[in-house]
Amino acid sequence: MSELLSIDHISVSYGNIQALRDVSIHVREGEIVCLIGANGAGKSTLLKAIVGLEPLVSGSIAYKGEVIARNDHAFGSHNPLLRFFKNPKHAAQDTRSLRTDEIASRGIALVPEGRRVFADLTVEENLDMGAFLIDDDAFIAKKKKEMYEFFPILGMRRKQKTRSLSGGEQQMMAIARALMSAPKLLLLDEPGLGLAPLIIQDIFEKIEIINKEDNVTVFLVEQNARMALRTSDEGHVMENGRIVLSDTSEQLLENEKVKAAYLGE
Amino acid sequence: MGSWAEFFQHLMNGLTLGGIYALIALGYTMVYGILKFINFAHGDILMMGSYIGLFVYNAIRGELLGFWTIIAFFLSMLVGMMFSAILGMAIEKIAYKPLRKATRLAPLLSAIGVSFILSNLAAWMWGTKSKKLEYPFDNSPIHLGDIAVTPHQIMILVVVVVMMVALKLFIDRSRLGKAMRATSLDQDTAKLMGIKVDRIIAITFAIGSALAATAGFLIALEIKVYPSMGTMTGLKAFVAAVVGGIGNISGAMVGGILLGLIETFGVALLGIPYALRDTIAFIILIIILLVKPEGLLGKAEKEKV
Numbered sequence: 001m002s003e004l005l006s007i008d009h010i011s012v013s014y015g016n017i018q019a020l021r022d023v024s025i026h027v028r029e030g031e032i033v034c035l036i037g038a039n040g041a042g043k044s045t046l047l048k049a050i051v052g053l054e055p056l057v058s059g060s061i062a063y064k065g066e067v068i069a070r071n072d073h074a075f076g077s078h079n080p081l082l083r084f085f086k087n088p089k090h091a092a093q094d095t096r097s098l099r100t101d102e103i104a105s106r107g108i109a110l111v112p113e114g115r116r117v118f119a120d121l122t123v124e125e126n127l128d129m130g131a132f133l134i135d136d137d138a139f140i141a142k143k144k145k146e147m148y149e150f151f152p153i154l155g156m157r158r159k160q161k162t163r164s165l166s167g168g169e170q171q172m173m174a175i176a177r178a179l180m181s182a183p184k185l186l187l188l189d190e191p192g193l194g195l196a197p198l199i200i201q202d203i204f205e206k207i208e209i210i211n212k213e214d215n216v217t218v219f220l221v222e223q224n225a226r227m228a229l230r231t232s233d234e235g236h237v238m239e240n241g242r243i244v245l246s247d248t249s250e251q252l253l254e255n256e257k258v259k260a261a262y263l264g265e
Numbered sequence: 266m267g268s269w270a271e272f273f274q275h276l277m278n279g280l281t282l283g284g285i286y287a288l289i290a291l292g293y294t295m296v297y298g299i300l301k302f303i304n305f306a307h308g309d310i311l312m313m314g315s316y317i318g319l320f321v322y323n324a325i326r327g328e329l330l331g332f333w334t335i336i337a338f339f340l341s342m343l344v345g346m347m348f349s350a351i352l353g354m355a356i357e358k359i360a361y362k363p364l365r366k367a368t369r370l371a372p373l374l375s376a377i378g379v380s381f382i383l384s385n386l387a388a389w390m391w392g393t394k395s396k397k398l399e400y401p402f403d404n405s406p407i408h409l410g411d412i413a414v415t416p417h418q419i420m421i422l423v424v425v426v427v428m429m430v431a432l433k434l435f436i437d438r439s440r441l442g443k444a445m446r447a448t449s450l451d452q453d454t455a456k457l458m459g460i461k462v463d464r465i466i467a468i469t470f471a472i473g474s475a476l477a478a479t480a481g482f483l484i485a486l487e488i489k490v491y492p493s494m495g496t497m498t499g500l501k502a503f504v505a506a507v508v509g510g511i512g513n514i515s516g517a518m519v520g521g522i523l524l525g526l527i528e529t530f531g532v533a534l535l536g537i538p539y540a541l542r543d544t545i546a547f548i549i550l551i552i553i554l555l556v557k558p559e560g561l562l563g564k565a566e567k568e569k570v
Contacts, residue, residue, distance in 0.1 A: 053453055100456035109457070116454040118447045128440070129447045133459035180457065 004029045004185055004217050005050070010059030010069075012049050019045040021241045022059070025219075028184070032211050033220040033227040033248065036262055037238035043221040044113050046238075047189050050219075051110045052100040063106055063185070069097045086133040091176075097160065107185035108189050113190055115174040119163035123154050123173055126162055130180030140180070149175040159251070175203070179210065186210065188220040192227060204231045225262035229253050237262070275477030275533045276526070281418045283525020284425030288480040289502030290508060290509065290517035291432065292473025294470040299469055299510040300448040302369070304377040306356060306497020307477055308350050312492060313487045314478025316391060318345025319398050326399070338401035342482045346475040353474025356466045362463070387492040395491035398482075421483050428476060429518055435496035436514060451511065508553050510563025519562060524549065 005027040012020040017040045027033045037043050048054040050061055052069055061069040084230075100107070117127050127147060131140045149153030151156050151172045157165060162173060171191055178186060188207065192200040204227055210216050222228035229235050229249040237245040238260065245258065259265040266569040295303045322341035329337055360379050370501040406472060407414035436442040448465045456462055481495060482503075500524060501524065509520025524546055531537045531545050553560065 030410045051457060052458070065532065099461075100453070101459045101461050102458035104457055110456060112457065118450045118454070120450055121446060125443055125446075128443055129455070129460070132440070132444060177458075265311055 002029050002088075003027070003096045004064060006062045007046075007050070007217065008059050008061070009063065010046075010049060010061060011053055011057040012045055013056050013128055014058050016055075019054075019241050020049065021217050023238075023241070023243055025243065026238055027217060027219050029162065029184075029217055030211075030215060031234060032232040033231040033234045033236070034205070035219070035221045035229055035236045035238055036223070036225040036258075039223065042241040043238055044189055047110060047187050047219075047239075048111075050103075050187060051102045051108060052098055053099070064110060065102075066106070067097075068103050068106065070206040072097050077147075092203070107181075107184040108187065109178035109180045109181055109185070110187040111171075111174045111189060111191060113193070115167075115170045117162040117165075117173055117177070120161060121162055122159050123165070125175050126173055127154075127180050130177035143180050143182065147179065150209075150252075151176055168195050168203075170204060171195060171199075175206070175210075179214075179216075183216060185217045185219065188218065189220075190222055192222060192224045200227060207231060225258070226253075229258075268411070269535075273412050275416055275529050277412065277418060279529035280428070280522065281421045281425075282527070282529060283505075283522035284421055285480045285484055285498070285521075286502045286524050287518045287521025288425055288428060288476045289499060290506040290521045291429075291514065292477045293506040294509070294511055294514060294517040295445075295469050295473050297506070298514075299360070299445070299452075300365070300372075300468055301512075302372050304470075305363075305373070305485050305499075305504065306379040306383060307503075308495030309380045309387075310353050310356070310474045310495070311477035311481035312347040312387060312490070312495035313352055313492065313495065314349030314474070315385060315481035315490045316341050316345075316387060316396075316476065317491050317509045318350040318482040319396055319485065321345070322398065322401075334401040342479060345482050348371040348417035349371075350471035351476035353470040356469045357467060362466075384492045384496070388427035391492070395494075397487035397489050398485040400486055404486075412421070417486055424477075424479065424483060428479060432472070432476070433514070441465075441468065457523060475476045486515070497543060501543070504546045504550045507560055508549060510560025513560065514560045516560055518535055523561075 003026055005025075007023060007025045008025055009022050010020060011018060011022060021162065023046060024260055025033070025035070034090070035043050035046065045054055049056060049069060056069055056071045058071050060067050060071075120127060121129070127144050128140070134140055148158070153169055154176055157169065165173060175188070175191070183204060191203050191207070193210070195203070207218060207220070208231055210217050219233075220228060220232070229252055232249045235247060235249045235252045237252070238245050245255070247255065255261070269415065273554030289307070293303060293309050296302065296548065318341045321344045322338060325337050325341065325531050326334060327367050356379055358367060360374045360375045364375055404417050406415045422450050436445060444455065444460045445468070446462060446466055447458065448462055452462055456466070459569070477495075480498075483497065485494070502521065503522040505524040506517045509518070527540055530544055532539055537545060
């Protein structure tokens with residue numbers, strides 16, 4: 001299987017605080033890869049870096065071989081004067097990081113932490129926004145129908161403002177919204193956060209179906225380590241902004257350290 | 266006093282005035298909705314558009330008669346609107362966009378600076394003497410029973426209604442309109458959907474500025490065109506936007522109409538001296554800020570983390 005997402009030695013800082021240190025993760029096409037770790041370990045920051053919402057201090061991120069994020073400052077491209085006088089011959093190798101909307105257009109969709117639904121828009125309008133990059137109305141209609149079949153509750157609440165939905169429904173809506181653009185890579189930030197165990201189970205089952213049947217590669221970040229490891233093929237453990245352990249999810253479930261620290265055994 | 270005819274007369278006057286406030290208030294509120302920032306140069310964008318419309322009208326009107334002068338009038342208005350739209354986008358790109366990550370005070374100060382630059386520029390280029398915009402029709406009042414309505418008032422009402430309905434349909438139904446609402450709710454998530462937020466902001470400035478130019482050109486028939494014509498009207502429209510709930514499009518419409526009615530009836534019925542008419546808006550502003558700071562249709566906003 002070919003490599004879809006390559007995160008190479010990236011670091012991210014908030015002021016003086018280093019949120020990510022030399023993180024490398026590779027996601028192959030068709031896999032479900034999870035990243036587990038405690039609150040504040042830097043998991044969400046990593047997802048934000050992938051979609052271009054957090055600038056990198058060092059390292060680079062490539063999607064299907066194309067660099068989508070790098071440290072722009074190292075190349076002087078933050079300086080408008082340098083950019084202006086740049087030799088066009090070098091433009092190709094001196095690519096800047098892509099903007100978030102450009103990254104979305106490449107086929108990467110993020111279900112953000114806390115769901116971030118457009119609360120004043122109806123369910124249907126939210127799905128329309130998920131399909132913003134698609135021009136084909138017939139395709140959008142087909143996708144919406146698929147989503148209403150996949151998440152029947154959303155079909156029933158189609159015309160309702162999203163703020164009136166329960167937490168679980170909002171999570172499903174956020175996932176459906178991300179799927180509207182028919183992404184190749186789905187990033188999920190704590191899809192189980194704050195939800196009842198039965199709903200979490202339902203959502204993870206849906207994630208597996210999306211992966212197996214629609215052939216969407218999934219990279220998910222989760223505090224609920226057991227659920228995440230059972231669903232995924234490969235796992236990484238993050239502590240204080242570093243990857244401390246990487247293995248197949250099966251192995252990680254048996255790992256003594258993981259058991260003690262994350263599975264409560 | 267108290268006859269119905271008199272009441273309807275004031276109602277008509279209040280509605281036309283309020284419609285104008287509403288058109289201008291929409292620009293303030295749409296920009297605020299997305300950038301959480303008050304574009305204090307909005308009134309001067311109105312003024313610039315009115316000047317351009319005036320020049321175009323005087324150039325093409327010539328010996329035109331009757332119906333054709335009305336066509337020429339609306340054509341000139343359209344040019345003024347386009348000019349203001351481009352001006353609004355240019356100001357955003359040059360004076361506001363580079364300050365988007367700065368403190369909230371910085372773009373505000375920049376806007377006040379732009380406001381002075383525009384009005385001084387207009388005074389320098391075209392003089393401070395006000396320029397008359399000729400009516401494209403005979404503006405003698407039409408008597409409907411005891412009520413006197415001028416064709417000018419009818420034109421204002423028609424244009425205001427058309428603009429508001431068009432804007433509301435655009436915002437509610439179109440893909441771009443939905444993207445504007447999504448962007449004002451959550452910029453980062455809008456970006457994740459592939460929405461080019463910078464483009465949405467530019468379009469917002471263009472629409473708001475074009476609406477302001479429309480309002481300016483319509484009132485220019487009565488108040489003429491001069492460099493500071495947008496200042497007081499702009500400030501009052503800003504009050505209307507706050508009264509309706511800043512950031513809320515329906516709120517701006519309601520706030521504008523309401524302010525127009527209160528001003529008219531305040532003078533006519535409550536006997537507020539005409540010289541104090543302009544203070545009514547600001548007294549209402551203070552009351553609203555004290556009693557219901559989020560405005561009539563606004564939601565009490567929780568600080569987002």
